Amino acid sequence: METFLSGEIEKDGASKTCSYCEEEGKTFSVDQIADSVGIILGDFFRRTDYDHETAPRRGEPLQKIISELTETMDNTFAEDVRYVLAERAASEREGGLEDDSFGPDARYAREGFVDTGDLESDWWRFERSLKTETRFFNKHAESILAYIFEGIDRYSTISRRPIVVEAGPGTSLEKLYRAREFQSERELRDAMKHPDLKVGPPPTTSAVAGRMNPTGVAVFYGATDPEVALAEVRPPVGCKVLVGCFEVIRPLRLLDLAALKDLHDDNGSFFDDAYRSRLKRAQFLRGLCWRISRPVMPNDQPIEYLPTQAIADFLATAECPPLPLDGIVYPSVQAGYQGPFERSNRFTLGGSRKENFNVVLFHKAARVQSLDQGADVSVSDNSLVFFPESHLNDGPDVQYTVSVRSAEHSLPVDNAQDDAALKFSSLQVHCVKAVKFDTVSSSVSRFSAPEQDKEG
Numbered sequence: 001m002e003t004f005l006s007g008e009i010e011k012d013g014a015s016k017t018c019s020y021c022e023e024e025g026k027t028f029s030v031d032q033i034a035d036s037v038g039i040i041l042g043d044f045f046r047r048t049d050y051d052h053e054t055a056p057r058r059g060e061p062l063q064k065i066i067s068e069l070t071e072t073m074d075n076t077f078a079e080d081v082r083y084v085l086a087e088r089a090a091s092e093r094e095g096g097l098e099d100d101s102f103g104p105d106a107r108y109a110r111e112g113f114v115d116t117g118d119l120e121s122d123w124w125r126f127e128r129s130l131k132t133e134t135r136f137f138n139k140h141a142e143s144i145l146a147y148i149f150e151g152i153d154r155y156s157t158i159s160r161r162p163i164v165v166e167a168g169p170g171t172s173l174e175k176l177y178r179a180r181e182f183q184s185e186r187e188l189r190d191a192m193k194h195p196d197l198k199v200g201p202p203p204t205t206s207a208v209a210g211r212m213n214p215t216g217v218a219v220f221y222g223a224t225d226p227e228v229a230l231a232e233v234r235p236p237v238g239c240k241v242l243v244g245c246f247e248v249i250r251p252l253r254l255l256d257l258a259a260l261k262d263l264h265d266d267n268g269s270f271f272d273d274a275y276r277s278r279l280k281r282a283q284f285l286r287g288l289c290w291r292i293s294r295p296v297m298p299n300d301q302p303i304e305y306l307p308t309q310a311i312a313d314f315l316a317t318a319e320c321p322p323l324p325l326d327g328i329v330y331p332s333v334q335a336g337y338q339g340p341f342e343r344s345n346r347f348t349l350g351g352s353r354k355e356n357f358n359v360v361l362f363h364k365a366a367r368v369q370s371l372d373q374g375a376d377v378s379v380s381d382n383s384l385v386f387f388p389e390s391h392l393n394d395g396p397d398v399q400y401t402v403s404v405r406s407a408e409h410s411l412p413v414d415n416a417q418d419d420a421a422l423k424f425s426s427l428q429v430h431c432v433k434a435v436k437f438d439t440v441s442s443s444v445s446r447f448s449a450p451e452q453d454k455e456g
Helices: 004-010 030-046 062-070 076-089 117-132 139-149 187-193 226-232 273-286 288-291 298-304 307-316
Strands: 014-017 024-027 045-047 107-108 164-165 175-181 220-223 239-247 252-256 326-330 358-363 376-381 399-406 422-431
Touching: 004 024, 004 376, 030 045, 030 062, 030 076, 030 273, 062 076, 062 107, 117 139, 117 273, 117 307, 139 273, 139 307, 175 187, 175 226, 187 239, 187 376, 187 399, 187 422, 220 226, 226 239, 226 358, 288 307, 288 326, 298 307
Parallel strands: 252 326
Antiparallel strands: 014 024, 045 107, 164 252, 175 220, 175 239, 220 358, 239 422, 326 358, 376 399
16 A cells, blocks of 8 residues: 555554455545545546547556555455546536546546646636735735745755745855936936936835836846846837946845746655645746746736735745745846747856846845945046937947045945945946847738628
8 A cells, every 4th residue: 555545544544344455454445545546636647548549548547547546456446446436426427428537448647737727726816806806915815825835945946956046245146237228318327426326226206016016115126137137128229228237245035936947846645635735836836937927018017917016025024934035036028038838048047058037126125235425426428519408429339437526524325234235336338229029920811701691
């Protein structure tokens, strides 16, 4: 008998004589074992004898599947379990519909994925409740998120890639990049003077709603590569974009969503409810990266961003380990993320390929150290003409220089007690000359439909 199942029988079974080995001891009824077998077949196996008659026979006879699951050599026992399942299916038939799912000729094969229908339903209710019912103090949403993310750091990946990654000094995520586009020279120069304020996260009074934050909650949207940061702001042709480099100056813990696609199923017993639950959660988590980072059309953002905002809030505040976290790493769809079911050869954290990842730091980790407080800051360039009001200086060859003079009576900036996680490092300006698109095209057929015959 299968080890876990044997232990459950020893713990909760009734003391009787076994009908098969005729020995005294703890026993389960065939009906009890059929309960578990039916659940396992529904969640992890697929019936294969529905396939076309000319196709090669796939899968194994149901009786053999039951024997392998329970690790018993008694064919009579496996047949009795199959018969109980068949009788139950027969009693549940409606309107005389035939159902031979557990018939003697039925064949089953292990699915390549786990049936997560119940989790999908829970997630649908989670999204619906946020969009149409209760957005604040939503206990239903909180319970679903607590279940999904419970013990997430204990999952393993095929490549042994960590689910929760470290950022900060001495890690592979020591620097983050953030971009802002400008359509006037005056605003551009003002941002050059104060990149900690103008390129860094906005103040709460100016924070607009985004994928991971509601209005009024400032977070740091950055990227692991300056080109990704540039792509994320979707700048129009003719504008200029400042891309700032910010050092991560204290240790941060981030959830790597892309690593979830690589989750490895641990070994366990199908008869263990907790193990089956872990397998279902792992299967659901593999698709979570796409759910959170998928493209959202601008008109849909106010509603479609509600679930991801709730997820970010939960990860930033929940107390169940490994939470709370400081942020999330997720693939950039603007830079060409392929989606959950397509092959991708792009960078993975810790690897050598190009980094196409966004990083969002939650509000508590989104502060940038103050820069040049009270100083006299000016910006000059090598162009011949400066249009201060609206026009941007033409050409990508304009070189800017920022001069900082400490005020005569200004106090030195003391960052010793500052809990900021970021420090401004450098700035680069990009003049947008053209925008390229990566598309998939399909043809549209148009034809004249024949007139329908008129009756009468």
